[in-house]
Amino acid sequence: MSRLWNFSAGPAAMPQAVLERAQRELLDWQGCGASVMELSHRGKLFMGLAQQAEADLRELLAIPADYAVLFLQGGATQHFGQIPMNLAGEGDSADYIVTGHWGEKAVSEAAPYVKVNVAGSSKEQHYLQLPPRDSWQLDPRAAYVHYTPNETIHGVEFHAIPEVGEVPLVADMSSNILSEPVDVSRFGLIYAGAQKNIGPSGLVVMIIRRDLLQRATRPMSRIFHYADHAANDSMLNTPNTWGWYLAGLTFQWLKEQGGLTAMCERNRAKAELLYGSIDGSGGFYRNPIDLAARSRMNVPFTLHDSALDAAFLKESEAAGLLALKGHKALGGMRASLYNAVPLEAVQALVDFMGDFAKRHG
Numbered sequence: 001m002s003r004l005w006n007f008s009a010g011p012a013a014m015p016q017a018v019l020e021r022a023q024r025e026l027l028d029w030q031g032c033g034a035s036v037m038e039l040s041h042r043g044k045l046f047m048g049l050a051q052q053a054e055a056d057l058r059e060l061l062a063i064p065a066d067y068a069v070l071f072l073q074g075g076a077t078q079h080f081g082q083i084p085m086n087l088a089g090e091g092d093s094a095d096y097i098v099t100g101h102w103g104e105k106a107v108s109e110a111a112p113y114v115k116v117n118v119a120g121s122s123k124e125q126h127y128l129q130l131p132p133r134d135s136w137q138l139d140p141r142a143a144y145v146h147y148t149p150n151e152t153i154h155g156v157e158f159h160a161i162p163e164v165g166e167v168p169l170v171a172d173m174s175s176n177i178l179s180e181p182v183d184v185s186r187f188g189l190i191y192a193g194a195q196k197n198i199g200p201s202g203l204v205v206m207i208i209r210r211d212l213l214q215r216a217t218r219p220m221s222r223i224f225h226y227a228d229h230a231a232n233d234s235m236l237n238t239p240n241t242w243g244w245y246l247a248g249l250t251f252q253w254l255k256e257q258g259g260l261t262a263m264c265e266r267n268r269a270k271a272e273l274l275y276g277s278i279d280g281s282g283g284f285y286r287n288p289i290d291l292a293a294r295s296r297m298n299v300p301f302t303l304h305d306s307a308l309d310a311a312f313l314k315e316s317e318a319a320g321l322l323a324l325k326g327h328k329a330l331g332g333m334r335a336s337l338y339n340a341v342p343l344e345a346v347q348a349l350v351d352f353m354g355d356f357a358k359r360h361g
């Protein structure tokens with residue numbers, strides 16, 4: 001069976017060139033006679049890989065020198081709890097902007113460690129839009145402001161970095177990191193689970209302003225303490241070496257593609273093509289998100305008659321289009337258009353959707 005066009009929300013499509021290279025190198029990496037998975041993380045070869053991956057990520061995102069880059073584990077979910085452990089002390093509060101499912105999860109996981117103030121939310125609008133910036137009740141004494149630039153399930157994305165004054169801005173970029181250039185200096189902390197735009201699951205990439213590593217918050221095991229991870233080059237314990245390797249290959253692939261400016265243009269073209277086809281379907285397909293907040297990465301859509309959902313899924317898979325079923329919270333369909341999904345895949349999806357609408361309209 002050949003590979004299908006994969007619209008999975010995560011774990012998601014990886015660049016085929018990366019998979020092919022990993023396949024070629026699997027048994028004998030760099031002529032060392034073993035797989036990268038079978039080597040000590042403290043050996044010279046793997047240390048070289050780790051340094052190169054960090055250097056490539058720094059180049060792609062133009063990460064300033066006063067930021068540390070960490071390669072961690074635990075998924076983004078673990079860091080929902082670990083971020084307040086590291087950034088907020090006894091009695092501190094933190095502001096959360098909630099624009100969908102993952103923002104809600106960030107709040108509930110943070111609650112044992114910090115007084116959570118939901119400073120802005122679009123829950124009452126069913127997360128169909130972003131809460132207007134002038135409605136946010138930010139506290140200038142907050143330990144940090146947390147938000148989710150792209151909500152993977154609801155398909156809502158911030159298209160500008162919010163202004164929050166002097167309070168460090170913390171962003172869960174799990175589903176939009178590396179999809180466009182960003183000004184890292186606007187953030188205190190950026191973190192992302194790898195399994196959408198970086199590599200396989202089981203790896204978290206974190207970019208943290210070094211002064212935030214110095215916050216004395218509470219006693220905790222070293223393994224939870226970001227400063228200890230930074231001081232040990234993310235090798236406090238055995239890291240996810242395989243994930244780190246694939247992330248490094250993905251960073252190299254992104255550089256070969258022309259970096260994040262090129263990815264941004266591609267991602268915009270892909271999103272325009274799909275939204276254009278939904279909006280131009282005469283109501284057969286529908287995406288209800290406010291135009292200004294539509295996600296370029298995750299496009300949820302419904303069919304005008306949900307009785308057609310099963311046929312849509314069955315026929316789309318037969319047409320070579322994988323993983324279009326929407327999240328159970330919303331139903332309907334969702335197409336995720338991460339970096340590794342080419343325009344050609346979106347064209348195939350749009351062609352299928354047009355044909356399906358003709359046959360079932």
Ligand code: PMP
Binds near residue numbers: 076077153193194
């Ligand atoms: N945040 C966002 C925006 C996500 O999309 C996801 C996963 N889909 C998570 C957090 C949770 O990630 P993990 O499963 O790696 O903990």
